[in-house]
Amino acid sequence: MRDAALTALLDAASAGPGLIVLDENQSTGLPPPPSPHWRALCNRSDVAQAAQAAGWHCECNDFDFSATPPLRQGLYRLSKEKRVAEHVLQALWDKLEIAGELLLSGYKQEGVKTLASRAAAAWGSTAELTRGEGHLHLYRLRKTTETAARLTHSDYHALHLIGEWEGLLLWSKHGIFAWDRIDDGSRLLLEHLPSALAHRHAGQRDAAALSALDLGCGYGLLALALGKQGIGRVLATDNNAAAVHVTAHNLAQYALPGSFQVILDDCASSLNERVDLLVCNPPFHQGFAVEGALTDRFLAAAGRLIKPKGQALFVVNAFIPLERKAAEVFSEVKTLANNRRFKVLHLSQPRGARTR
Ligand SMILES: C[S@@+](CC[C@H](N)C(=O)[O-])C[C@H]1O[C@@H](n2cnc3c(N)ncnc32)[C@H](O)[C@@H]1O
Known part of the structure; x- marks a missing residue:
């Protein structure tokens, strides 16, 4: 359903x-571009692919506007994170020609009014409310x-040193899940990583012989931990x-x-290499919405990508x-x-393993 x-x-x-400018809010139902003079910019690979399939020339990067030509109009549906929103608005404004316009939409509870007013005040412009239906502005x-x-x-775009995990310094930046901390859920998973490895792979003492996948890696905390093991x-x-x-x-x-590979992808859909261990803290929210279907897709990817005798920790x-x-x-499903x-x-014991 389109937002x-x-x-x-x-x-x-x-x-x-x-x-x-698109982000994770706009995962479905983008119509074709209004004219061939329109482009899209997005930081999510699945959204970019959907936009391209709908006929858009869509770049996928971390909101880098350096290749954006001068604009008559910039459209932005407000993102969840304030720093992302400020960066995108400023970059769009910088790219606007004189007499160009920036359109910003979002819901009242998302703070769209405050941000529009702040931007207008900073640039000596006016935030004109052109549509205000219910809470949508x-x-x-x-x-x-x-x-x-x-x-x-x-x-x-600056990277920040946000902390340390078992002697490894962690770098991160705005625009990433729990970007400035170690998520409590991820921390709990990490506590159980060594014992899961030791127990399950007791016959295979050499960790170097094992392969692992961090599905939905964020800034790469779990991948680093796998490397450290x-x-x-x-x-x-x-x-x-x-x-x-940032993970790279x-x-x-x-x-x-070990050897490392970091891949931009939608739910690991381009991956075919099966691994001994998969770790995942799946996304629960997509943009402003709570998303159950994503969890199903992450589980299906895990079932497809672990070896028949492999294991996954979620x-x-x-x-x-x-x-x-x-x-x-x-x-086999156990609560650790x-x-x-x-x-x-x-x-463990992925059901599809017998038929593949
Ligand atoms: C709860 S976070 C976990 C991040 C990281 N593993 C950690 O522990 O800090 C979930 C991650 O899934 C990513 N994600 C969301 N939708 C995705 C998709 N369709 N394909 C791949 N990753 C996705 C998000 O960008 C986010 O980094």
């Missing part, structure tokens, strides 16, 4: 040249002069261009013994009934830990 805030934007699109900001004034002075081949994948970039950066910091919020869904994909906030499930 109504996105529809409102597209209804207001002119002949261009224009750019629409659409603002228009016209550019009449060039100004050096900025909505934000922070560098969106001495696993010989570590794959990490995410659909977020920022996540893939984090893995390159250390002379870990961590999810304790209230999510993952066991039931996991049992459709795996014959449940601290009432998060639980770690051990999944």
